[in-house]
Amino acid sequence: MDWKLEGSAWETKSHMLLGQECLLEDIGEDDVSESFQLLQIDMECESQERGSLPTGSVTWCSKNVQRKQKHWEKIVAAKKSKRKQEKERRKANRAENPGIRPQHSKRFLRTLTKERLLEAKHSGPRLCIDLSMTDHMSKKELSRLAGQIRRLYGSNKKADKPFWICLAGFSRDSPLYEECLRMNDGFSSYMLDITEEDCFSLFPLETLVYLTPDSEHALEDVDVNKIYILGGLVDESIQKKVTFQKAREHSVQTARLPIQEYMIRRQNGKNYYSEILAINQDSKLA
Numbered sequence: 013m014d015w016k017l018e019g020s021a022w023e024t025k026s027h028m029l030l031g032q033e034c035l036l037e038d039i040g041e042d043d044v045s046e047s048f049q050l051l052q053i054d055m056e057c058e059s060q061e062r063g064s065l066p067t068g069s070v071t072w073c074s075k076n077v078q079r080k081q082k083h084w085e086k087i088v089a090a091k092k093s094k095r096k097q098e099k100e101r102r103k104a105n106r107a108e109n110p111g112i113r114p115q116h117s118k119r120f121l122r123t124l125t126k127e128r129l130l131e132a133k134h135s136g137p138r139l140c141i142d143l144s145m146t147d148h149m150s151k152k153e154l155s156r157l158a159g160q161i162r163r164l165y166g167s168n169k170k171a172d173k174p175f176w177i178c179l180a181g182f183s184r185d186s187p188l189y190e191e192c193l194r195m196n197d198g199f200s201s202y203m204l205d206i207t208e209e210d211c212f213s214l215f216p217l218e219t220l221v222y223l224t225p226d227s228e229h230a231l232e233d234v235d236v237n238k239i240y241i242l243g244g245l246v247d248e249s250i251q252k253k254v255t256f257q258k259a260r261e262h263s264v265q266t267a268r269l270p271i272q273e274y275m276i277r278r279q280n281g282k283n284y285y286s287e288i289l290a291i292n293q294d295s296k297l298a
Contacts, residue, residue: 125169129203132176136236139168140211140220143244144181145254146188153246158191160246165202175240177204180211212262215239222259226252227266230273 116124132138141161146154161179168174183189184206192199207214222241223231234240241264243255259266 138239139175140178141244157246162196224255226256227268230270231267
């Protein structure tokens with residue numbers, strides 16, 4: 013039934029079109045051009061009216077975009093204003109305190125740190141961490157050692173005259189390496205040397221100085237031509253003279269940090285006193 017109605021409607025439209033064609037044939041060319049001009053004007057007016065009307069989702073979307081754009085412009089303006097105020101504050105602070113060093117950008121500090129570390133790599137001083145004693149350490153002790161390596165690297169790169177660090181006897185397949193990757197962000201990009209070789213076969217023995225609390229010689233100054241060794245050992249059972257005996261076995265010079273000479277023992281109730289320090293504490297005192 014619908015198809016028949018559509019067919020009849022189509023026939024009606026066809027008859028209307030034929031009638032219009034016959035009507036156009038009877039009218040002259042001038043009248044035809046005027047009729048088309050009027051038709052064009054009507055179409056333009058209709059399109060303008062449609063454009064002025066709100067169109068549901070299109071209008072809503074454009075307002076949403078405008079709202080977000082205004083919000084973003086406010087955020088950018090606030091950031092610019094905050095940077096300007098901070099810049100003026102630093103400028104006034106420098107004027108009031110001319111002796112204070114100006115603050116540098118992070119990019120400048122990273123470049124400066126890299127240059128200092130590379131200078132230490134080529135001309136010294138050097139610090140070697142002996143990690144050949146980690147086979148018998150527990151999971152907890154390995155985690156503590158990984159944390160000490162992170163703090164050692166962080167404090168060393170901030171120093172004005174840093175050491176070039178070498179992790180000797182350190183296998184990339186070892187549990188300690190996995191623990192360093194897990195605990196220390198960016199460990200794989202640390203600016204230091206990692207080798208599986210033992211520190212005693214890696215450098216000439218006459219250039220080595222093993223830092224151990226059991227040595228009789230106090231370290232008074234740092235020689236850039238020497239390679240200083242720290243024992244990478246976290247031992248909660250506190251086995252005595254482990255690093256000292258290892259240095260003696262290889263006929264290597266030993267030294268201890270001058271804790272007895274320059275540090276004052278504080279009186280406390282527990283009366284606990286120890287010269288055994290973590291590797292990051294040793295590097296700070298050195």
